[in-house]
Amino acid sequence: MRVKTDERRQAILDAAAQIFREVGYExxxxxxxxxxxxxxxxxxxNYFESKEELFAAAMIGAMEEQSDEMLELLETDDxxxxxxxxxxxxxxxxxxxxxxxxxxxxxxxxxxxxSGLGPALYEAGAKQGWEEIGIYLSRFVASxxxxxxxxxxxxxxxxxxxxxxxxxxRLYGAAAxxxxxxxxxxxxxxxxxxFGV
Numbered sequence: 001m002r003v004k005t006d007e008r009r010q011a012i013l014d015a016a017a018q019i020f021r022e023v024g025y026e027x028x029x030x031x032x033x034x035x036x037x038x039x040x041x042x043x044x045x046n047y048f049e050s051k052e053e054l055f056a057a058a059m060i061g062a063m064e065e066q067s068d069e070m071l072e073l074l075e076t077d078d079x080x081x082x083x084x085x086x087x088x089x090x091x092x093x094x095x096x097x098x099x100x101x102x103x104x105x106x107x108x109x110x111x112x113x114x115s116g117l118g119p120a121l122y123e124a125g126a127k128q129g130w131e132e133i134g135i136y137l138s139r140f141v142a143s144x145x146x147x148x149x150x151x152x153x154x155x156x157x158x159x160x161x162x163x164x165x166x167x168x169x170r171l172y173g174a175a176a177x178x179x180x181x182x183x184x185x186x187x188x189x190x191x192x193x194x195f196g197v
Contacts (some may be wrong), residue, residue: 009047012037016058021100025055025107025117056120059104063103065119066095067129074136082192089162089184096163097180105171130155146195154195161187 015037019028030051034041048054073088095101108118136152137158141148162184165177176183 008043008054012044012047012054013058013061016054017062020055020058020104020107024103025051025111026057026154030054042130047115051146052115052117052120055107056117056124059121060124063125063129064103066101068134070095071132071136074133079143081196085158085185085188085191089158089188090180092162093166093180093184097166097176101169109171130159133158144197147197157194158187158191161191169187 012033016028016033019033019036023032028051030041031042033054034044037044041065044054048057070088070091073086073091076084078084096105104121108121111117115176131152134155137154140146141151141154146154164183164187166180166183169176178186
């Protein structure tokens with residue numbers, strides 16, 4: 001029975017993610033999601049207490065899949081930390097500037113403060129993800145490839161450098177100031193000058 005429940009929950013999340021991407025959080029309704037799903041609103045409310053909770057779960061699920069793939073890029077025996085970080089950085093930039101990720105970020109910013117949606121997405125998404133990246137960076141510190149520094153500081157600086165000139169313009173619907181590859185190369189070069197050994 002649990003398998004059917006898990007399958008139904010995943011089907012709800014998939015349908016919700018599609019609707020949220022198509023029309024945005026504000027215009028999405030539980031009725032539209034249940035219609036897409038082929039069920040009832042009561043079924044949705046049996047799994048999720050509110051549209052806000054459903055949105056957060058759907059978006060976190062979509063982000064987790066991508067973040068797992070990116071974290072795998074840091075699980076390597078490659079001793080060239082700069083090369084490892086470049087591969088990770090390019091994957092991260094492509095993810096965070098994808099239309100779906102930008103839509104999630106815009107929604108979290110627009111509705112986050114008043115609904116509690118923003119903090120929920122941040123806690124389960126970006127904050128958790130960058131804490132995990134900090135763990136990987138601490139392994140590079142332990143191996144002697146990076147200077148001894150707080151993993152939270154390392155990950156915060158890496159994130160800021162990777163996003164510089166790429167994310168903000170795209171959030172506004174404008175073109176990025178730099179090509180992704182060139183920006184990632186510059187970010188990693190700067191990071192390694194600051195923290196490399």
